Structure formats: C-alpha cells, structure tokens
Amino acid sequence: DQPVLIVGAGHAGFQLAVSLRQAGYGGPVSLINDEPHLPYQRPPLSKAYLKGGGRPDSVMFRPEKFYHDQHVDLIADRAVAIDRSARELVCASGASRAYKHLVLATGARNRLLDIPNAGLDDVLYLRTLDESETLRQRFGAGGRVVVVGAGFIGLEFAATARAKGLEVDVVELAPRVMARAVTPEISEFFQRRHIEAGIRLHFGVQATSITSNDGRVTGVTLSDGRQLVADLVVVGVGVLPNVELAAEADLPVASGIIVDEHLLTADPDISAIGDCALFASVRFGAPLRLESVQNATDQARCVAARLTGDTKSYDGLPWFWSDQGADKLQIAGLTTGYDQVVVRGNAGEGSFSAFCYKAGRLIGVESVNRGSDHVFGRRILAVNGSIAPDQAADLAFDLKKALA
Ligand code: FAD
Secondary structure (H helix, E strand, O other): OOOEEEEOOOHHHHHHHHHHHHOOOOOOEEEEEOOOOOOEOOHHHHOHHHHOOOOHHHHEOOOHHHHHHOOEEEEEOOEEEEEOOOOEEEEOOOOEEEOOEEEEOOOEEEOOOOOOOOOOOOEEEOOOHHHHHHHHHHHOOOOEEEEEOOOHHHHHHHHHHHHOOOEEEEEEOOOOOOOOOOOHHHHHHHHHHHHHOOOEEEEOOOEEEEEEEOOEEEEEEEOOOOEEEOOEEEEOOOEEEOOHHHHHOOOOEOOOEEEOOOOEOOOOOEEEOHHHEEEEEOOOOEEEOOOOHHHHHHHHHHHHHHHOOOOOOOOOOOEEEEEEOOEEEEEEEOOOOOOEEEEEEEHHHOEEEEEEEEOOEEEEEEEEOOHHHHHHHHHHHHOOOOOOHHHHHOOOOOHHHHHO
C-alpha cells in the first residue's frame, strides 16, 4: 500500500495529514519536511513569537509524539523531482518514494530584494522560524531599521521593532500601506497608528541600494535620492510560490501550480494546496492564489475529504488577520473590485469596520478591533448573504438579525 505523500510540512501539509486521520484514512501518510524543525505555525513569527521570549516549541503545531501516535511518517528530506510515470518522488537524500497520491504543499518563499548590497548579513527576511529568531535577537542591540515594504509582514515587524525601542523607517512604493489588500479607510487608520508610535513612513519611493561599511549596513538609498540611516534592513516585498517541482514535472503552472475546483493538477494522482496553488475558484469564478492560514487549512480539509471518498469542489470563504501594535485587523471575504465602502463604527475611537460592496452586494468586511463584525461578515458571506449599506452603517442595526 503506497502512501499519500505530502511535500511540505507547513500549514497546508500538516493540516492534510491531520485531516486524513480525522476522516478515518487508515493507509500510510508521509509528510516530507525540508525545514530543520518540527512543523510550525507562521503567524506568530511576526507577532507573539517575535515580541515575546517564547521557546521555539511554542510555535510547533504538535510535539513529535503526535506524529508517532497518528502514524504520520514525518520525513526530513527535500523533494527534488517527480517521476509521474513511475509515481515516485525523488528526494535530495537520494531516496525515491512511491506514492498513491502526491500532494504538493510547497508554499512560497521570500521574494528577494535585488539591489546593490542586498546580500549583506544585516539584510533580513521574515518567513521561517530561524529568520524570526534572528530578528528577535537583533532587538537587544537597539539601533535603526529600515523596513522595505509596507505589507502585513513589514508592518507587523515594524510595530514590534518600534515597541522594542528601535528607530524604524518603512519604505513603500505604493501611496499607502497594505495598498493591494485593504481599502484606503483601513490604510489611513494604520498609517496614523504607526506614525503615532513613532514610525516614519515613506510612500512612493523604492530602496535603490544599501550602503555599507566593512560589510555592515549603514543605510538605504531611496529612489528620490534620500538616504536613510540603518544598521538593519528587513525586507517584506512579498513571496514567490514554489512551483518549480511541478513545472519540471510538466504540470501546468502560472502564478501558482494550476489546479481545478477539486484542487487536482492536470495529473489525477497529484493535488496542490495552500500558498503554492492557483485554484479554479468556484466562489469567485476565476483562478485565485491566496496566502493565508484559512486557505491552506481549508484546502487541506477539502483534499482529505476527496481522498476519503467525499469529493466536493473547494469553496472556502477567505478570511485573514493581522496584528499591528495593539490593533487587530480582520478581513472576511475578498474586497478586490469593490465599488462602495460603508464604515461602521468610529475610526477615531479605534474600532470600526469597512463594509465593501460591489454592485450593491456585500463582498467583504475589513474590521479593526471589532471582532463581532468580523464574525458576522464571515457567517453572512459564507452563505452568500448580504445586508443593505445603510444597515451596515447603522450601529443600532443588529447584525445578528441578518443571519436569522
Ligand atoms: P508554507 O507554510 O510556506 O509551508 C510550505 C513548506 O513546504 C515549507 O516548510 C517549505 O520549506 C516546504 N517545502 C517547499 N518546497 C519543498 C520541497 N521541495 N520539499 C520539501 N519541502 C518543501 N496568514 C494568516 O492567515 N494570518 C496571519 O496572521 C499570517 N501571518 C503570517 C506571518 C508570517 C511571518 C508569514 C511568513 C506568513 C503569515 N501568514 C499569515 C501566511 C501563512 O502563514 C501562509 O499562508 C501559510 O503558511 C501557507 O501554508 P502552506 O503550507 O501553503 O505554505
């Protein structure tokens, strides 16, 4: 009996192994892990773990015993090639592993900054546990950091670095923070909060080179000619999906490994899930690649169901969160393409939501410190429900009523 072989032990791969067992799958399950740790969670790496003094174990999904008990064969290795005709995975160790079904859960890797001196030791990224650990240790020394990119990870890092007493500059090409992901209402709120915390935000500029002395970073030069002093540069300019394994096996890839509404690749024996997968979204009627824990874990559950005889198309409702300083942002749905935004609550008081509409229908809810709006948004969007914009704006309107 050949195993369900899972490549990548991140959020998607781990969840698939767990969900297979929960669904009663009794055959062998192998999880190929190319990181030097037990499978772990990423969100805390730019949040609690970065801030606190927690041990690496605190971010592990489960202790080693769990894998033994669940008969999940956790294999320390790296997949390097797929032999589709033989249904075998070739690994860096030299081992060839046969599979009954192969699931690519290879995630994504940091997009690297491509400017002079970007390879110096003081230029750091934040995706893995080791990278978070390295950054955490840098806090003790104080100093000045330039964060390149005002996306979720850059901003979460910036807020923590500032709280730890560092001087922080954030450089962003777009005219506002998180520009690709949230409405201007949300960007404006977070900009104000970060500026109040003493972070300097620079919009409409790029880092063009890094200056150094004796191999140590001394600053960052911007596209408008300005020079920012720094002894540390943290880069958060997005990720690249790990599609190479699939591409080299002649599986179709574009901005992700292409899968259908069942998360199957062009090969009926190979699925792809999580950050690496460009899936045919039933909900949105278009190919979509998302980078979130929700997407990784719900897709894992969908494939586990299929492999245990319950085939359904993937139809998870996207949701996401980000903690920046004391503020919690939560997003339900996908707000791209909205044509109307209605604010509920009061941004000045630090608690509000942006209800996003497209052609009169609710498509997403972005909440700041309003957990109940987020929960409502998830529940209503999951059933393709909506409420009128004037109801959303009216704090006296009980959102729960719309669910009844
Ligand atoms: P990954 O978690 O990237 O796992 C893929 C794994 O596959 C990795 O371990 C990789 O090393 C391994 N791999 C790759 N190639 C091979 C190979 N050839 N052989 C073997 N193994 C391989 N999302 C949220 O929803 N909320 C948040 O607050 C949030 N915060 C985040 C904070 C940080 C710092 C980061 C980095 C991400 C955050 N995310 C958050 C995003 C979320 O963590 C990802 O969407 C999620 O991890 C995707 O899971 P995945 O399993 O698809 O990929």
